[in-house]
Amino acid sequence: xxxxxxxxxxxxxCPMPIVKTKKAMNNLEAGQILEVKTTDxxxxxxxxxxxxxxxxxxxxxxxxxxxxxxxxxxx
Amino acid sequence: xxxxKKRTTIVLFSGDYDKAMAAYIIANGAAAYDHEVTIFHTFWxxxxxxxDEPMELKKGxxxxxxxxxxxxGADKMGLSNMNFAGMGPKMIKHVMxxxxxxxxxxxxxxxxxQDVKLVACTMTMDLLGLQQEELLDDIxxxxxxxxxxxxxxxxxxxxx
Numbered sequence: 001x002x003x004x005x006x007x008x009x010x011x012x013x014c015p016m017p018i019v020k021t022k023k024a025m026n027n028l029e030a031g032q033i034l035e036v037k038t039t040d041x042x043x044x045x046x047x048x049x050x051x052x053x054x055x056x057x058x059x060x061x062x063x064x065x066x067x068x069x070x071x072x073x074x075x
Numbered sequence: 076x077x078x079x080k081k082r083t084t085i086v087l088f089s090g091d092y093d094k095a096m097a098a099y100i101i102a103n104g105a106a107a108y109d110h111e112v113t114i115f116h117t118f119w120x121x122x123x124x125x126x127d128e129p130m131e132l133k134k135g136x137x138x139x140x141x142x143x144x145x146x147x148g149a150d151k152m153g154l155s156n157m158n159f160a161g162m163g164p165k166m167i168k169h170v171m172x173x174x175x176x177x178x179x180x181x182x183x184x185x186x187x188x189q190d191v192k193l194v195a196c197t198m199t200m201d202l203l204g205l206q207q208e209e210l211l212d213d214i215x216x217x218x219x220x221x222x223x224x225x226x227x228x229x230x231x232x233x234x235x
Contacts, residue, residue, distance in 0.1 A: 013176040022107040
């Protein structure tokens with residue numbers, strides 16, 4: 001998937017992945033896609049809940065070698 | 076977005092490092108949720124807002140005693156559990172570093188960056204003998220009515 005911006009939040013602990021994601025999202029236009037990489041095990045639930053509640057869309061997510069990758073489209 | 080923002084209010088009563096951390100993590104999370112966030116610091120929670128440098132202020136005897144006995148700033152606060160006379164905080168900060176967790180001071184800074192409204196309760200400031208000069212810059216001073224005004228349309232209200 002082609003992302004307009006990539007956010008590397010690997011190694012960061014709660015609440016930083018969400019805080020950084022929100023900051024990165026502010027710089028995007030509606031419809032653009034942000035790719036977020038994180039290693040925080042709570043991030044899957046966190047980012048899923050966050051995108052739902054803030055009006056964005058979680059297009060896809062995957063886990064590889066303990067790194068979670070999320071594709072979020074700005075709403 | 077034109078709709079009214081959601082609101083989170085937290086009363087930070089506790090002066091424990093771990094409890095204050097929980098409060099500030101929730102506050103930062105709520106700010107990332109695009110909520111308007113208020114943390115109302117009262118009683119021991121005021122210590123989280125103290126600057127860490129000592130300063131000469133005109134104070135009575137009891138106020139001086141209080142100032143000496145209470146932690147001067149977020150970094151000096153103790154744990155609610157397993158404090159071990161100050162060893163506990165040292166251990167937990169070591170573990171936090173290992174896990175790349177933010178310290179309480181960093182969380183407070185991040186909260187200010189995210190426009191979380193930090194409020195100091197003026198009545199308890201008087202009781203504990205704390206003056207505005209001793210507390211962080213860019214915070215607000217208010218009482219119960221201002222807190223309630225924020226809390227009554229709050230979607231999340233916590234007392235920690």
